[in-house]
Amino acid sequence: MPHIPKLDNEQLSSKAHKILLAMLREGAFDQSGKLPPEEILAQKLGISRSVVRDVLAAFESEGFITRRRGIGTIINKHVLKVTSRLDLEKEFLEEVADCGYTPSVGFVTPSVIKADEEAAERLEIPVGEELIVVERLILANGQPAIYCIDHLSSSLIIDNNYSLNDLKPPIFSFLEQYCHCSVQMDLTKIAPYLTDDHLAEILNISQGTPILYLDELGYDIHQKPVLWSKEYYAPGIFEFTVLRRKI
Amino acid sequence: MPHIPKLDNEQLSSKAHKILLAMLREGAFDQSGKLPPEEILAQKLGISRSVVRDVLAAFESEGFITRRRGIGTIINKHVLKVTSRLDLEKEFLEEVADCGYTPSVGFVTPSVIKADEEAAERLEIPVGEELIVVERLILANGQPAIYCIDHLSSSLIIDNNYSLNDLKPPIFSFLEQYCHCSVQMDLTKIAPYLTDDHLAEILNISQGTPILYLDELGYDIHQKPVLWSKEYYAPGIFEFTVLRRKI
DNA sequence: AAGTGGTCTAGACCACTTC
DNA sequence: AAGTGGTCTAGACCACTTG
Incomplete structure (x- = not known):
């Protein structure tokens, strides 16, 4: 021993x-x-x-x-x-690194819009409420790996003393620093997706390639949905493994 | 209270x-x-x-x-x-029922083949070893929902007193009854898949539809891989939700 | 029979949140 | 200050697996 x-x-x-x-x-x-x-x-x-x-x-x-x-x-x-488990939360950059690639950021594009019906329903807010939307491209070894669109309600922001630059680091930092809340758990829906024109250009892959799409809804401790993300994964970079157990 | x-x-x-x-x-x-x-x-x-x-x-x-x-x-x-969580193991028929459909079985086709390189590698057995393969179609409300191909090594069978009929119930029953082992945990890889001719016919969907493919490897208590399954899910029937947590 | 993890008790004190 | 879950002890006995 x-x-x-x-x-x-x-x-x-x-x-x-x-x-x-x-x-x-x-x-x-x-x-x-x-x-x-x-x-x-x-x-x-x-x-x-x-x-x-x-x-x-x-x-x-x-x-x-x-x-x-x-x-x-x-x-x-x-x-x-197993290095990468879908049932465990990890930040994008860490995920990329753990899979053996050098992570970097392609672009980060924040914007402010009004919540449409889908966003309102998911985030449990009124239609038309102000939303912060951040589009983000994560690279692995310089190649596009994850295209992510984060949505969070402006009404969550407690400390208004932020600039658009504060949206560049992982969105969890923003939530903690300016909204005083953290995602303690999330429910993610997985679906296959047929790459369209727009995505083909962003991810630098062929239109019509089947890829994985993750729809992720993060909740804080009060069971309030605070972050809704749509994520598109370029093929051939990650393996998505889930540990399944009987309960 | x-x-x-x-x-x-x-x-x-x-x-x-x-x-x-x-x-x-x-x-x-x-x-x-x-x-x-x-x-x-x-x-x-x-x-x-x-x-x-x-x-x-x-x-x-x-x-x-x-x-x-x-x-x-x-x-x-x-x-x-959430009724259906990918991070929890459930039998197909139970899964279908829990999602609000009436489950039934389309076909069950057992066969015996020699392990090819992929099967041998996954099940940690020599190439050419005898394999039991069971193709199975699960229906939800009479519509094709899951096409599954189970692989298990014949060498696991302890009690040879079985008939092909014993392969019709969920494969876990066969493993317990005739191999005296049970899948205590499994690691499942998720990938998107572009429906081909063969699958289009089986699942009664259009060729080119993107669907989810699950590659599931089940281990017994001794860490031996005992069951390898390939599963193809028809679109629009299940939602695949995973609970993700920080550890 | 021996060895393993599983259940269970009764208590003490600590760390964090809220008022 | 009061109330919450978190850590920790020392012990007893039970249920299952293996030789």
Whole structure:
């Protein structure tokens, strides 16, 4: 069994989480394919079994391990290996980088419009309300990868002291800084899409190519939809993997 | 606050889970949008706070609630509302039914072939090994909805006492009964697909229609890939929603 | 029979949010 | 200050898997 370091006193569970996750990723337990028993982990880490179980519960909910009574804590090596999971939120630039490309931004075009019926319905605001719309092109190794259109209601803005430049970083920063709200969860609808003229030009692909379209609605802690994004992904750059589990 | 029943002695946490989930689904807490405090839930249900917390942790990992220190346990009503989530495994017939259609089976065509390079690589078996392949068409309200091609290695079969008829029910049943293994988790790759001649005929749609293609690899508890499925979804029948969270 | 994770209790104290 | 969920302990017993 590999060496497991003892922890000092500072957020025991968080430290245990980091240490064990790092060890999982490094393949420290590859030989057995299992984590040591909870009792042993508790001893080695110098914490109680409950804390160990909390940490393992977190890993399990992320799909990294499976626990079975009488068997042990099995490491889901195939899940650990996946770099890009659709069921986990990631910022575009991070996503591009994690997939092995150099990320950059092609263009960012903010504008202000009135909400049409669709936008009003999705964002639960009145038709005609002022919307901030940001069109954005993300590049991977200099090639167009993601074309994204963010929509957020102007009424969310608490601090009006912003410029259009503040819309250039990831939209989540803007939401936090000027709207004092954050997207804690989002529901994304996936659909296939036949590339049209406009998109073909933006993504530099042939018209008629089938691509993935994601319709993403982000909610804050109060269950209010605060960000609606339409995203078009150029083909051949990402793999879209989802971990599916029985509940 | 709504009435919360007290439990007798029989799998306390499991009963608490069922009761609270039913109440969540019925909208018993819609007025506040929150669950009562953990301490109160523990009292009302007649169980300790730890058990309550275990149940809430399960709900949280399914995305149904969000817990915030100092605020409370927020109910994610938009998540509870979603009938079909791609990040949760469901059998085809159940999926069709949950989306409001009457499910039926168009055809089931089992066959035995030798593994080609792709199948061998995905299922981690030698090229040329015997494979059971089942082609299946699922109907929704009598219309073609899902065309699925299951692949599993013959070497998994422990009990050879089966007939082709045993391949007609969901393939998971066959795996459990004759291979003594079950898919505990799967990784699914999503891609857009341009309907070709063959698929157009099967799904009764126009050639050139963009549809969703899912490449699903199911693993057993030993991390062995046991089931590889290719699935083609007719357009306009399902919505593919994924809950995305930060971890 | 031995070893594993699962359930459960009773309590203490901490960190964050709201008033 | 009061109320919320988060962390943590120390222990008991149960249910399942394996030899």
